[in-house]
Amino acid sequence: MADSYTLSKEISMNYMTPFSRRLEFTTGKFDKTDLVQTRRLSDLKGLFADQEAEAALMQENPVLYEVFLAFDAPPEHGQLGYSTTVIYPGKVGDEYFMTKGHYHSKGECAELYTCLQGEGYLLMQTREGEVKAIHMTPGVAAYVPPYWGHSTMNVGKENFVFYACYPAEAGYDYGTIAEKGFASIIVERNGRAEVVANPTYK
Amino acid sequence: MADSYTLSKEISMNYMTPFSRRLEFTTGKFDKTDLVQTRRLSDLKGLFADQEAEAALMQENPVLYEVFLAFDAPPEHGQLGYSTTVIYPGKVGDEYFMTKGHYHSKGECAELYTCLQGEGYLLMQTREGEVKAIHMTPGVAAYVPPYWGHSTMNVGKENFVFYACYPAEAGYDYGTIAEKGFASIIVERNGRAEVVANPTYK
Numbered sequence: 001m002a003d004s005y006t007l008s009k010e011i012s013m014n015y016m017t018p019f020s021r022r023l024e025f026t027t028g029k030f031d032k033t034d035l036v037q038t039r040r041l042s043d044l045k046g047l048f049a050d051q052e053a054e055a056a057l058m059q060e061n062p063v064l065y066e067v068f069l070a071f072d073a074p075p076e077h078g079q080l081g082y083s084t085t086v087i088y089p090g091k092v093g094d095e096y097f098m099t100k101g102h103y104h105s106k107g108e109c110a111e112l113y114t115c116l117q118g119e120g121y122l123l124m125q126t127r128e129g130e131v132k133a134i135h136m137t138p139g140v141a142a143y144v145p146p147y148w149g150h151s152t153m154n155v156g157k158e159n160f161v162f163y164a165c166y167p168a169e170a171g172y173d174y175g176t177i178a179e180k181g182f183a184s185i186i187v188e189r190n191g192r193a194e195v196v197a198n199p200t201y202k
Numbered sequence: 203m204a205d206s207y208t209l210s211k212e213i214s215m216n217y218m219t220p221f222s223r224r225l226e227f228t229t230g231k232f233d234k235t236d237l238v239q240t241r242r243l244s245d246l247k248g249l250f251a252d253q254e255a256e257a258a259l260m261q262e263n264p265v266l267y268e269v270f271l272a273f274d275a276p277p278e279h280g281q282l283g284y285s286t287t288v289i290y291p292g293k294v295g296d297e298y299f300m301t302k303g304h305y306h307s308k309g310e311c312a313e314l315y316t317c318l319q320g321e322g323y324l325l326m327q328t329r330e331g332e333v334k335a336i337h338m339t340p341g342v343a344a345y346v347p348p349y350w351g352h353s354t355m356n357v358g359k360e361n362f363v364f365y366a367c368y369p370a371e372a373g374y375d376y377g378t379i380a381e382k383g384f385a386s387i388i389v390e391r392n393g394r395a396e397v398v399a400n401p402t403y404k
Contacts, residue, residue, distance in 0.1 A: 015328055015332070015347065015348075015349060015350065016347035016348065017334070017347070018324075018326050018334045018336060018344065018345060018346060018347055018350060019344070019345055020336050020338075020342050020343060020344035020345065021342075021343045022341050022342055022343070023316065023341045023342075023343045024341060025227070025340075025341060030343070070343060071345060073312075076310070077279075077310060078308065078310035078311040078312055078348050078369060078372075079312050079348065080312045080313070080314050080345075080367065080368075080369070082314050082343065082345075082367075106280065108278070108279055108280035109280040110275075110280055110281050110282045111282070112282050112284050112367050114225065114365075122220075124220050126217055130217070132219070132220045134220060134222050136222075138227075139224050139225045139226060139227060140222050140223075140224055140225075141222060141223045141224070141225045141232070141272060141284065142220065142221070142222035143220060143221055143222065143273060143282075143284075144220060145217065145218035145219070145220055146218065146280050146281065147217060148217065148220060163316075165282065165284075165314050165367040166282075167280060167282070167369060170280075
């Protein structure tokens with residue numbers, strides 16, 4: 001019995017300890033974050049269709065969005081990362097502030113986005129250029145299926161906040177979108193958001 | 203070029219189509235659910251410590267909780283399931299209404315629980331009987347790490363609602379807990395919830 005108890009104790013030493021974060025739904029802030037990623041316009045250089053507007057705004061180099069990683073999970077099979085993203089309101093020309101956009105390095109990994117606050121779009125595309133846009137308002141829980149690249153835009157006047165959960169092993173492929181862009185972009189036309197073809201898509 | 207375009211189209215036919223659900227945070231209801239699991243006391247027969255109280259309440263056989271699966275994901279690597287659980291307020295003797303509790307068949311799979319409404323506990327244990335309890339109130343986003351069995355209890359007076367996201371391949375091992383129970387239970391003592399040793403734990 002003593003041996004088996006010792007064995008149990010040794011095994012249990014390798015368990016991760018359960019934990020929790022407190023999430024404020026309206027702001028997307030956690031009481032504790034493992035990592036905050038702050039993305040400015042310069043981090044998305046070349047991604048906006050209106051390059052003149054982008055260059056003009058580069059002097060100011062505004063923060064477009066922040067990602068709050070509640071848990072920067074080890075990139076292992078079975079672990080889940082979770083985070084919130086806050087995209088600030090604003091435009092580059094007539095194109096809304098957006099996230100950089102990526103595919104998962106492990107393409108078979110899906111992701112769940114739940115809108116907590118504000119109004120935005122979740123734009124997804126396949127590597128063949130098929131596009132799907134989902135309008136995000138609080139309560140919309142959108143599924144990014146395997147193999148779809150994804151980016152998000154704030155089309156409202158307040159912060160657009162969403163909550164993400166993803167397999168920690170998914171990884172990021174930013175290169176494809178940095179190089180080719182998204183097939184569609186979301187721009188303001190006559191005061192409202194419209195999904196249109198990206199004139200600079202390669 | 204024509205061939206490669208045809209190939210791309212064929213590949214794209216195999217993509218899952220992105221979708222979304224609308225979640226009402228206060229009730230945990232989705233506008234569309236793939237599956238609803240309704241669990242009555244009889245589904246948890248033998249799991250409550252006070253067997254006399256359980257037998258007495260079995261006449262009425264109340265619904266203890268419901269699980270609303272927004273997406274009953276294919277059990278494949280990389281896919282994520284997401285659901286809400288609503289545990290109704292009530293007790294069996296002095297033990298709070300709870301979920302059945304399970305380990306994941308693929309023990310390496312974690313799970314994320316976010317409390318949306320009400321007040322409860324997330325009780326976790328290792329197979330060696332180490333226990334960890336997290337108090338859940340709205341905004342608490344708790345991580346069930348790999349290999350921890352987990353069960354939840356409503357210790358409040360209103361519905362306890364939480365939002366779950368999990369690897370779709372995780373699977374359920376209900377047998378271990380059905381047979382051995384949880385090492386701890388949560389009971390009302392002097393008007394408040396307390397974690398105590400389970401007298402019937404095997």
